[in-house]
Amino acid sequence: MSEPVRESMEFDVVIVGGGPAGLAAAIRLRQLSPQTSVCLIEKGSEIGAHILSGAVIEPRALAELLPDWRERGAPLNTPVTAEDMLYLTETGSIRVPMLDKVMPHMANHGNYIVSLGEVCRWLAVQAEELGVEIYPGFAGSEVLIERNRVVGVATGDMGVGRDGKPGPNYQPGMELRGRYTLFAEGCRGSLTKQVMAHYDLRKGVDPQTYGLGIKEVWEIPAENHRPGLVQHSFGWPLDDKTYGGAWLYHFGENLVSYGFVVGLDYANTWLSPFEEMQRVKLHPAFRHHLEGGRRISYGARALSEGGLQSVPRLTFPGGALIGDSAGFLNVPKIKGTHTSMKSGMLAAEAVVEAIKTDRVEPGSFTQKVRQSWLWQELRTARNIRPAFARFGAMGGAVYAGLDAMLLRGRAPWTLHFKHQDNETLRPADLCTKPFYPKPDGKLTFDRLSSVFLSATNHEEDQPVHLRLKNPSLWKTVNWDVFHAPEARYCPAGVYEVADEQTAPHLQINAQNCVHCKTCDIKDPTQNIDWTTPEGGGGPNYPAGM
Amino acid sequence: MKILVPVKRVVDYNIKPRVKADGSGVETAGVKMSMNPFDEIAVEEAVRLREKGAASEVVVVSIGVQQAQDTLRTAMAMGADRAILVLTDESPEPLAVAKVLKTLVEKEGPSLVVLGKQAIDDDMNATGQMLAGLLGWGQGTFASKVDVVDGRVNVSREIDGGTEQVSLALPAIITADLRLNEPRYASLPNIMKAKKKPLETIPAADLGVDMAPRLTIVSVAEPAERKAGIKVGSAAELVEKLRNEAKVI
Ligand SMILES: Cc1cc2nc3c(=O)[nH]c(=O)nc-3n(C[C@H](O)[C@H](O)[C@H](O)COP(=O)(O)OP(=O)(O)OC[C@H]3O[C@@H](n4cnc5c(N)ncnc54)[C@H](O)[C@@H]3O)c2cc1C
Ligand SMILES: Cc1cc2nc3c(=O)[nH]c(=O)nc-3n(C[C@H](O)[C@H](O)[C@H](O)COP(=O)(O)OP(=O)(O)OC[C@H]3O[C@@H](n4cnc5c(N)ncnc54)[C@H](O)[C@@H]3O)c2cc1C
Ligand code: SF4
Numbered sequence: 001m002s003e004p005v006r007e008s009m010e011f012d013v014v015i016v017g018g019g020p021a022g023l024a025a026a027i028r029l030r031q032l033s034p035q036t037s038v039c040l041i042e043k044g045s046e047i048g049a050h051i052l053s054g055a056v057i058e059p060r061a062l063a064e065l066l067p068d069w070r071e072r073g074a075p076l077n078t079p080v081t082a083e084d085m086l087y088l089t090e091t092g093s094i095r096v097p098m099l100d101k102v103m104p105h106m107a108n109h110g111n112y113i114v115s116l117g118e119v120c121r122w123l124a125v126q127a128e129e130l131g132v133e134i135y136p137g138f139a140g141s142e143v144l145i146e147r148n149r150v151v152g153v154a155t156g157d158m159g160v161g162r163d164g165k166p167g168p169n170y171q172p173g174m175e176l177r178g179r180y181t182l183f184a185e186g187c188r189g190s191l192t193k194q195v196m197a198h199y200d201l202r203k204g205v206d207p208q209t210y211g212l213g214i215k216e217v218w219e220i221p222a223e224n225h226r227p228g229l230v231q232h233s234f235g236w237p238l239d240d241k242t243y244g245g246a247w248l249y250h251f252g253e254n255l256v257s258y259g260f261v262v263g264l265d266y267a268n269t270w271l272s273p274f275e276e277m278q279r280v281k282l283h284p285a286f287r288h289h290l291e292g293g294r295r296i297s298y299g300a301r302a303l304s305e306g307g308l309q310s311v312p313r314l315t316f317p318g319g320a321l322i323g324d325s326a327g328f329l330n331v332p333k334i335k336g337t338h339t340s341m342k343s344g345m346l347a348a349e350a351v352v353e354a355i356k357t358d359r360v361e362p363g364s365f366t367q368k369v370r371q372s373w374l375w376q377e378l379r380t381a382r383n384i385r386p387a388f389a390r391f392g393a394m395g396g397a398v399y400a401g402l403d404a405m406l407l408r409g410r411a412p413w414t415l416h417f418k419h420q421d422n423e424t425l426r427p428a429d430l431c432t433k434p435f436y437p438k439p440d441g442k443l444t445f446d447r448l449s450s451v452f453l454s455a456t457n458h459e460e461d462q463p464v465h466l467r468l469k470n471p472s473l474w475k476t477v478n479w480d481v482f483h484a485p486e487a488r489y490c491p492a493g494v495y496e497v498a499d500e501q502t503a504p505h506l507q508i509n510a511q512n513c514v515h516c517k518t519c520d521i522k523d524p525t526q527n528i529d530w531t532t533p534e535g536g537g538g539p540n541y542p543a544g545m
Numbered sequence: 546m547k548i549l550v551p552v553k554r555v556v557d558y559n560i561k562p563r564v565k566a567d568g569s570g571v572e573t574a575g576v577k578m579s580m581n582p583f584d585e586i587a588v589e590e591a592v593r594l595r596e597k598g599a600a601s602e603v604v605v606v607s608i609g610v611q612q613a614q615d616t617l618r619t620a621m622a623m624g625a626d627r628a629i630l631v632l633t634d635e636s637p638e639p640l641a642v643a644k645v646l647k648t649l650v651e652k653e654g655p656s657l658v659v660l661g662k663q664a665i666d667d668d669m670n671a672t673g674q675m676l677a678g679l680l681g682w683g684q685g686t687f688a689s690k691v692d693v694v695d696g697r698v699n700v701s702r703e704i705d706g707g708t709e710q711v712s713l714a715l716p717a718i719i720t721a722d723l724r725l726n727e728p729r730y731a732s733l734p735n736i737m738k739a740k741k742k743p744l745e746t747i748p749a750a751d752l753g754v755d756m757a758p759r760l761t762i763v764s765v766a767e768p769a770e771r772k773a774g775i776k777v778g779s780a781a782e783l784v785e786k787l788r789n790e791a792k793v794i
Contacts, residue, residue, distance in 0.1 A: 007733075007734040009734070009737065045557075045559075045577065045579075046577055049577065115575075117575075118575060121575075133737075135733060135736060135737075138733050155733055158730045158732070159730060168727070169727060169729055169730055171729075171730050171732040173733075174732070174733040174734055219566060254566065296563055441773065452561065453561065455559050455560050455561060455577075457559040540557065540559050540560060540577050542560065542575055542576050542577065543574060543575020543576065544575065
């Protein structure tokens, strides 16, 4: 069959990804230059469908973007009113005193507990009112590069069968050509990865390090609901060398956001982030918040934890990286919404300047970032996450306290990340298996009933979007050395070992994938390549996520 | 020949519906909505009839809130020529919908109205039949095959134990069943083009139709939860359990 001709359409700016970064960039572009045509695509079936966050957000960037956000009805309805940071032991907990002094980055006054998906849906309405063209249900699957300049992206073909051949409903993808393209794919973007490689954007910076966040939304009895309450924990059940902890936020109408983050530089191949998140709910410090309630949603997403040291070169001929695609997350705060939005806004300014002067690369973006509060903030925070990587949970916490009280983030040194997350796993026979209790069906659950609540759906008859670059490595590395870590870290049960006793092989249930990107990050030889499935596939996170 | 296709905006079929905590209905706030799957099939069939030359124009109509515009745009991206939104804040019952459709049929003069056999939210399976009754037209419900020949429409109907063939004089009503066709994707170029197709908005009040609800919802509850199963070691044990624990044999 001959290549069918793809249609194409020209825009001034093409934005890939409808999260806070992409939407803020789109809004700012139209505010600064109403004649600039802006097209934004989103792989989720609607804006917000793939957005998963805590989320306690700082309204700083939002207030700069849309100063009248309150009047416009932005869904920031639950101000933080109380907060606790707990150090957990197996049965008890110690409250960190004077939180705002010891861990000022954790102090949340003036912040709001939100559903970030809802915030994005609202931002999309603001963007459309300003004339941004938004197309959800279409994944950018290919970067268009001509004469070494990025000239846009192409969406994936639809209606291709599992065997890779066009089916009866085949529709070829479309080229969205832009004078400038902004990649706002969030953490571990699949096109961002290609752009970084093509332009060698990571040269001279630390490797990116990641965390995996797994989240549930609960609806609890009104009498137990304390809107505005924020609780974080560290310590148990993770060992001192593993970074991570739980969050629990009371917000909205009797809703609780509960979740758990594990640093993906963990070493124990037997560790299961999903089961860690499940068992923390049984701890006395968490249990009473959820008892009597019902779980209404579930999902997972990776986040970038490298901070300043891991931020790559931001621009290239024809575009820029923004938001968590570039790694603008303030790790000790676990906040990336305000920084992502700010980066999108600054990129918009740089693009408008580049259009005026007809420059190939929107190079002033880098300088704008360096002169903004965003850079200041990441600079102050830069040593905390690496301190945890180096000194463990307790040592890291002590360092964080000293850093905050004595150095105020102005340490004359910078700690570095030495390893990529895929290099940190230890062989199975050198690790001890944690004990994970069986799900009770009330507070704790198994993977499959959980994925069901993410409303994940992929067209079944399509090529598997999780590709093994070298299939034979699975047996010799993943199975023989690490005993299939993917079966444990994947929060959606996509990877299963079949015929374990006789002829073990990997079975990939790709239709369950919630697009968290962990396998793309953590696979020991980075043999798993996450590519975009047919647009519209993936989770359908409801309001509240 | 003009074809009218009514399309309803409903909770997306991938979403597990959640009953509101107070039992007053199903949660729709912030829930993903999309076109009723049977209506996609109806749109597809109408567009195919036009592509085959059996029809000249496909008009889609939705009765609902402002956001039902998105549903109409999707239908136009699939190939419908233009759209009408009858704007109302209420979620109208089948009889009210049928009455509104009747006034639009009188205004537009289509020869064929193709509906979905039922909407997956209320599962009423009523609107098409009511409209046929109000107009006094013939109806071919649960259609799995449609052919327009010599001023008549031949419909294969899915019935218990097989299919039934009916031949209707035009104008007529058809309701689409699952096997009628496989709807096409709305492609990105077509979604872009659909933005420029005409969409007329008519406030429901302007039609002078009595839309007052006739039904009262007493309560809405989730289905009882299934108990976890157990694994039995042998057929004998299964029989023993069925007899002594489940007491079914
Ligand atoms: C578990 C967890 C908890 C968090 N808690 C908080 C918190 O409490 N407060 C806070 O401020 N921040 C928090 N964050 C961080 C915050 O969510 C992110 O920093 C922020 O969402 C990044 O915004 P973004 O727009 O860069 O990317 P994202 O929000 O990830 O959005 C990217 C969008 O692009 C789409 N996309 C990706 N690839 C493609 C493609 N190829 N084609 C089309 N579309 C594509 C995705 O579907 C997605 O919708 C948390 C993150 C996680 C994972
Ligand atoms: C959008 C849409 C709307 C639909 N609307 C309707 C509708 O309105 N009316 C309608 O009739 N259909 C409708 N259908 C079709 C319908 O959803 C299913 O096809 C139908 O419910 C299947 O019922 P089932 O009981 O045969 O199978 P299932 O729903 O799969 O149930 C099977 C039952 O048997 C058990 N079971 C399954 N396999 C086995 C096995 N191998 N051995 C032992 N036990 C087994 C299961 O545990 C379950 O209890 C719709 C489909 C779609 C896509
Ligand atoms: S397959 Fe990979 S991206 Fe998908 S849910 Fe599992 S770990 Fe996440």
